Amino acid sequence: MLELDRPTFQKLWSRGQWSAMPVSRSLLSPLMFLERSIHVYGDKDAVIDGSRRYTYEQLGQRVYRLASALRRAGIGKGDRVALLAYNSAEALEAHFGVPQLGAVLVAINFRLNSDEVGYILAHCGAKAIIAHLDFAPLIAPGLAGSKLERIIWIGNAPDASMVAGSFESAKNTTYEEFLLTGDPEPFDLAIADEDDIISINYTSGTTGRPKGVMYTHRGAYLNALGQIYHSAMNGDSVYLWTLPMFHCNGWCYTWAVTAAGARHIALPKVEPKAIFDLIEREGVTHLCGAPTVLVMLSNDAPAKDYRFPRPLRITTAAAPPPPTVIARIEAMGAVLTHVYGLTETYGPHTVSQWRAQWDDKPADERVRLKARQGVGYIHAPELRVVDDAMNDVPADGTTMGEVVMRGNNVMKGYFNDPAATEKAFRGGWFHSGDLGVMHPDGYIELRDRAKDIIISGGENISTIEVERAVYAHPAVLEAAVIGVPDEKWGEVPKAFVTLKSGASATADEIIAFCRDKLAHFKAPKAIEFGPLPKTSTGKVQKFKLREKEWAGREKRIN
Numbered sequence: 001m002l003e004l005d006r007p008t009f010q011k012l013w014s015r016g017q018w019s020a021m022p023v024s025r026s027l028l029s030p031l032m033f034l035e036r037s038i039h040v041y042g043d044k045d046a047v048i049d050g051s052r053r054y055t056y057e058q059l060g061q062r063v064y065r066l067a068s069a070l071r072r073a074g075i076g077k078g079d080r081v082a083l084l085a086y087n088s089a090e091a092l093e094a095h096f097g098v099p100q101l102g103a104v105l106v107a108i109n110f111r112l113n114s115d116e117v118g119y120i121l122a123h124c125g126a127k128a129i130i131a132h133l134d135f136a137p138l139i140a141p142g143l144a145g146s147k148l149e150r151i152i153w154i155g156n157a158p159d160a161s162m163v164a165g166s167f168e169s170a171k172n173t174t175y176e177e178f179l180l181t182g183d184p185e186p187f188d189l190a191i192a193d194e195d196d197i198i199s200i201n202y203t204s205g206t207t208g209r210p211k212g213v214m215y216t217h218r219g220a221y222l223n224a225l226g227q228i229y230h231s232a233m234n235g236d237s238v239y240l241w242t243l244p245m246f247h248c249n250g251w252c253y254t255w256a257v258t259a260a261g262a263r264h265i266a267l268p269k270v271e272p273k274a275i276f277d278l279i280e281r282e283g284v285t286h287l288c289g290a291p292t293v294l295v296m297l298s299n300d301a302p303a304k305d306y307r308f309p310r311p312l313r314i315t316t317a318a319a320p321p322p323p324t325v326i327a328r329i330e331a332m333g334a335v336l337t338h339v340y341g342l343t344e345t346y347g348p349h350t351v352s353q354w355r356a357q358w359d360d361k362p363a364d365e366r367v368r369l370k371a372r373q374g375v376g377y378i379h380a381p382e383l384r385v386v387d388d389a390m391n392d393v394p395a396d397g398t399t400m401g402e403v404v405m406r407g408n409n410v411m412k413g414y415f416n417d418p419a420a421t422e423k424a425f426r427g428g429w430f431h432s433g434d435l436g437v438m439h440p441d442g443y444i445e446l447r448d449r450a451k452d453i454i455i456s457g458g459e460n461i462s463t464i465e466v467e468r469a470v471y472a473h474p475a476v477l478e479a480a481v482i483g484v485p486d487e488k489w490g491e492v493p494k495a496f497v498t499l500k501s502g503a504s505a506t507a508d509e510i511i512a513f514c515r516d517k518l519a520h521f522k523a524p525k526a527i528e529f530g531p532l533p534k535t536s537t538g539k540v541q542k543f544k545l546r547e548k549e550w551a552g553r554e555k556r557i558n
Contacts (some may be wrong), residue, residue: 027191027193027194027217028194028217028218028221028222029099029191029194029198029217029218029220029221030096030099030198030217030220030221030224030252030255030258030259031096031099031100031189031191031217032221033221033224033255033258033259034056034059034060034063034096034258035060035186036259036261037056037258037259037261038056038057038059038060040235040261041056041235041261042055042056042057042060043055043056043057044056044235044261044263045263046058046059046258046263046264047059047089047092047263047264047265047266048263048264048265048266048282049088049089049266050266052089054089056261059089059092059093061184062089062093062097062179062184063093063096063097063100064097064100064182064183064184064185064186064187065097065179065180065182065183065184066093066094066097066098066178066179066182067096067097067098067100067101067182067187068182068183068187069178069179069181069182070097070098070101070103070128070182071101071182071187072181072182073128073149073150073171073181074127074149075098075101075103075127075128076101076102076103076190077101077102077103077190078102078103078104078197079101079103079104079127079128080103080104080105080106080124080125080126080127080200081094081098081103081104081105081106081126081127081128081129081130082106082107082108082120082121082124082126082128082129082130082131082148083098083105083106083107083108083129083130083131083246084108084110084117084129084130084131084132084135084138084139084246085110085130085131085132085135085154085245085246086110086132086134086266086268086269087241087244087245087266087267087268088132088154088266088268089266090130090154090175091107091130091245091246091254091266092245092254092258092264092266094107094130095107095199095245095249095254095255096258099191099198099199099217100187100189100190101190102189102190102191102192102196104124104197104198104199104200105198105199105200105249106120106124106126106199106200106201106202106212107199107201107245107246107249108120108121108202108246109202109204109244109246109247109535110132110135110138110246111535112138113138114137114138114139114140114141114142115141115142116210117138117139117142118139118141118142118143118145118146119142119209119210120202120210120212121139121142121143121145121146121147121148122142122145122146122147123209123210123212123415123416124200124202124212124415125146125147126146126147126148127147127148127149127150128148128149128150128151128152129148129150129151129152130152130154130175131151131152131153131154132153132154132155133153133154133155133156133158134155136158136166136167139151139167140166140167143166143167143169143170144169148169148170149170149171150170150171150172150173151167151170151171151172151173152173152174152175152178153172153173153174153175154174154175155174155175156174157174157177158172191217194216194217194218194221195216195217195218195412196216196217197214197215197216197412198215198216198217198220199214199215199220199249200212200213200214200215200415201213201215201246201247201248201249201343202343203343203344204535204539211414211415211417211420212414212415212416212417213343213344213411213414213415214411214412214413214414214415215249215346215411215412216412218408219346219408219409219410219411219412220249220252220255220346221255222379222380222408222409223251223252223256223346223347223348223377223379223380223408223409224252224253224255224256224259225256225259225379226348226377226378226379226380226409227251227252227253227256227315227348228256228259228260229378230315230337230339230348230351230353230377230378231256231286231313231315231337232313233256233257233260233262233286233313234260234261234262235260235261235262236262236285237257237260237262237263237285237286238262238263238265238282238283238284238285238286239253239257239262239263239264239265239284239285239286239287240265240267240275240278240279240282240284240286240287241264241265241266241267241287242267242270242275242287242288242289242293243287243288243289247347248341248343248346248347249346249347250288251288251315251317251346251347251348252346252347253288262286263282265278265282265284270289270293270296272296272297272300272301273300275287275297276297276301276302279308279309279312280309283310284312285310285311285312285313286312286313286314286315287312287313287314287315288314288315288316288317289314289315289316290316290317290539291316291322291325292478292534292540293316294314294316294325294326294328294329294336295325295477295478297329297332298325298328298329298332299477299500299501301332306332307332307333308332308333308334311333311334311335312333312334312335313334313335313337314329314334314335314336314337315336315337315338315339315348316336316337316338316339317338317339317340317341317347317348322371322467322468322471322472323364323367323368323370323371323468323471323472324367324468324471324472325471326338326367326370326371327363327367330367336370337351337352337354338351338352338370338371338372338373338374339351339352339373339374340373340374340446341409342432343411344410344411344424344430344432345380345405345409345410345411345430346409346411348377349376349377349380349383349405349409349410350373350374350375350376350377350383350405350444351374351375351376351377352369352370352371352372352373352374352443353374353375353443354370371445371468372439372443372444372445373403373436373443373444373445373446374443374444375442375443375444376405376407376409377409379408379409380405380407380408380409380410381407382405382406382407383403383404383405383444384403384404384405384429384438385400385401385402385403385404385436385437385438385444386401386402386404386429387401387402390404390427390429392438393437393438394438395438395439395440395442396437396438396440397437397438397439397440397445398437399437399438400435400436400437400447400460401435401436401437401438402431402432402433402434402435402436403432403434403435403436403444403446404427404429404430404431404432405429405430405432406428406429406430410430411430413425433449433451434446434448434449435447435448435449435453435462446464447462447464447465448462448463448464452482452542454481454482454483454491454492454493455483455490455491456483456486456489456490456491456492456493456521461483461493461521461522463480463481463482463483463493463542465518465522466481466493466495466514466518466522466523466524467479467480467481467495469513469514469517469518469523470495470497470510470514470524472513472517473505473509473510473513473514474503475499475500475503475504475505475510476497476498476499476500476503476505476510477498477499477500477501477503478497478498478532478540479495479496479497479498480495480496480532480540480542480545481493481494481495481496481524482494482496482542482545482546482549484525484526484549484550485549485550486525492524492525493522493523493524493525494524494525494526494527494528494549495510495514495524495526495527495528496527496528496529496530496532496545497510497527497528497529497530498529498530498531498532499529507526507527507529510524510527511523511524511525511526511527533545
């Protein structure tokens with residue numbers, strides 16, 4: 001085991017470029033979070049992955065082994081190393097080991113198809129990939145068009161026929177064997193500038209090929225600190241990985257949990273029984289997830305009157321959570337924090353910051369306030385709602401405009417795509433493509449994606465507003481609303497609904513229910529029942545619903 005006494009720890013701070021900094025400054029990099037936690041919490045459990053448990057000292061040892069093994073394999077500053085893995089100890093280690101070299105981590109969504117994975121590998125020019133053997137079929141078709149020289153397999157070794165066939169062009173080894181070629185001792189960091197790239201995260205690509213979003217050491221450092229503050233995390237916290245580590249580097253919680261000296265609980269797949277078991281057994285205090293995860297927890301609880309055994313802080317994003325979903329999960333004893341952002345903003349950029357004076361408001365008013373997207377993070381407060389001429393819209397809670405942001409939480413740009421970067425940064429702000437309003441108290445509230453807004457007979461209809469009405473029906477588990485063709489009005493709202501297990505409702509009943517809550521022109525004109533198409537992070541893929549409804553007609557379907 002790597003034993004770090006205080007003199008050794010002092011050496012960690014004086015390695016390489018770090019020692020060349022002015023006395024009044026240190027480089028802002030999340031790599032220092034691990035080194036601090038090794039020093040402070042060395043003998044404490046850092047990560048639990050199934051039957052495996054590693055202390056912070058052991059985690060540090062494995063990270064340094066990975067980094068030195070990659071260096072011996074020819075990986076250096078600026079090289080890209082891809083990651084295609086479940087939430088696991090190995091995925092966490094890659095978030096620290098790869099950047100030690102000044103190399104760039106490219107964590108890939110394993111729910112993509114092989115064409116998309118192949119495109120990302122070729123576009124980023126990755127020289128190596130750390131991948132779970134389950135995802136070999138995603139890598140094989142694009143291997144010839146990539147620059148991959150080495151594949152490091154998580155799990156069992158690939159059989160001889162696999163290596164001799166699809167993967168013979170690259171050096172193959174298992175992750176644990178690869179670690180043994182590295183040293184467990186710290187070495188000089190290859191980071192000269194906190195604005196160096198630490199990772200590239202590819203967008204979903206629903207409007208074309210995915211774009212590579214560049215994160216810097218500085219941005220990741222500050223975002224991690226923001227997550228700690230807004231989620232009230234500390235050294236006694238236990239974080240359950242229901243959010244994929246590949247998604248915006250787990251909203252930077254890969255680094256934030258480590259910075260707090262808290263415990264990571266790796267969860268490879270989001271399954272309700274496993275979640276509740278780990279909450280009970282491991283003392284989980286924090287988790288993140290899309291509203292669909294909240295729906296799952298509230299609908300599949302162990303008992304009808306189940307309450308969490310201790311306060312459970314849940315941070316939710318991806319889609320605006322309906323107030324009814326917020327009410328359900330808080331009734332189970334959760335403390336919910338609602339945040340909003342995009343891949344281009346390191347994940348969350350705003351938080352629905354709670355105010356003590358709202359505690360005494362009626363329950364429906366409290367959840368309505370919490371459902372807003374709120375204000376900028378403590379380290380990224382620059383946020384506006386603007387019209388087409390970049391003028392601020394009135395703060396009246398009614399006038400819609402585009403949400404734009406800038407500052408510490410915005411990407412450096414798109415990798416090898418200056419034209420897309422310039423377009424996204426026009427006017428000196430990052431353009432989210434989301435439509436919202438500014439309330440008189442300075443909190444924003446999303447009304448729709450620009451591409452999702454329904455224009456019916458010249459009137460704008462927010463799909464989010466309609467979805468909230470549908471969600472309020474007691475039989476509804478999940479809902480998504482899009483505009484569908486209409487000969488008279490151009491387009492009208494249609495709701496796609498998943499009912500709760502054992503519940504029943506007709507389309508006419510749900511439509512009538514919504515007409516009692518909305519202006520009649522906003523109420524859905526049709527209902528379709530069934531499961532909703534989703535991304536791996538829980539976002540409903542509305543473009544798939546639109547593709548079906550608008551097939552052969554002239555309308556954007558992305």
